[in-house]
Amino acid sequence: MQTITKTKMPAVTLEERIQLIQIGDEHLRDKIIKVYQPFIKKVVSKVCNRFIDHSMDEYSIGLFAFNEAINQYKTGQGSKFLTFADMVIRRRIIDYIRKESRRNKAIHLVHTEIEDDTQQEESFIEQKAAIEYFEEQKQITERLEQIEAYEEMLKDYGITFKSLSKHCPKHIDARENAKKIANILVSNQALVSYLKEKKQLPIKELLQYVSCSRKTIERNRKYIIALSLIYLGGFYALQPYVEPETF
Structure with missing residues (x-):
């Protein structure tokens, strides 16, 4: 049947x-x-x-x-x-x-x-x-103006809002870890220069400053870049996305 x-x-x-x-x-x-x-x-x-x-x-x-x-x-x-x-x-x-x-x-x-x-x-x-x-x-x-500017900046790195939603870590601890990595990146001028020039995450260099594995960074690559760009672009209206979450 x-x-x-x-x-x-x-x-x-x-x-x-x-x-x-x-x-x-x-x-x-x-x-x-x-x-x-x-x-x-x-x-x-x-x-x-x-x-x-x-x-x-x-x-x-x-x-x-x-x-x-x-x-x-x-x-x-x-x-x-x-x-x-x-x-x-x-x-x-x-x-x-x-x-x-x-x-x-x-x-x-x-x-x-x-x-x-x-x-x-x-x-x-x-x-x-x-x-x-x-x-x-x-x-x-x-907020709308900053979102539009942020969206344009993401395009330079081959990232869209749709793809970003797919690569956002599901667990809070994973997201918090990504935020810490993004914070380390934007605090280091050499890493920032690499990101802006290559339009890629300086994974090898980042491993010198973080305790997580290369696989973890690669898995969350787009998310880390997106968080870093919020800092670098001065998008204060999007600041809640890079602030620690409440457990």
Whole structure:
């Protein structure tokens, strides 16, 4: 009896679902908005720095902003949809807080009332949210720019992000050992010169400074080079990748 092998269909990404919505699948739009209501509420609550429930104006604005993000998102723009949606929601909530703050100030001028604790809290939240939003967007921009520059640098050494993911050591101790080797390399000008000129890892020379075997270095060659380039390129946004991991 012939056995029928079922072919596993590839999972559909959220970004692909957003594309389907943009070409007219309104049923899917409603489903996505419903599924991601907790995400929307979480982002809004973080900006407002307080608990937000479904009855509040801020939550409604978050829903509209999420829907706006669905309409405006473009694939290949350098970020995942949820990152983009987070940014749009934050922007709309901050705009709302600013408008409310201006309205409250206008009422204050008309009635010559002393600004109460609630207005002070809103003003504080507005300033805090605006600062956090600015810093976050600045970090995202810098990180994307550094990732692009890092990707170009890796190409000179015949390394791609895809190949790097395959050569990343699975065990924490192996990754930590590779980081130590990369640190030794970038601290030695002769080894750095060899790496830059030959576009290869100076394995023979490294063996004079490390206790691991040649086989270990060769097995993690691409990973060590990639870590070394983070140091040498000054990619501080990628620094977490070369810092010790928590066991």
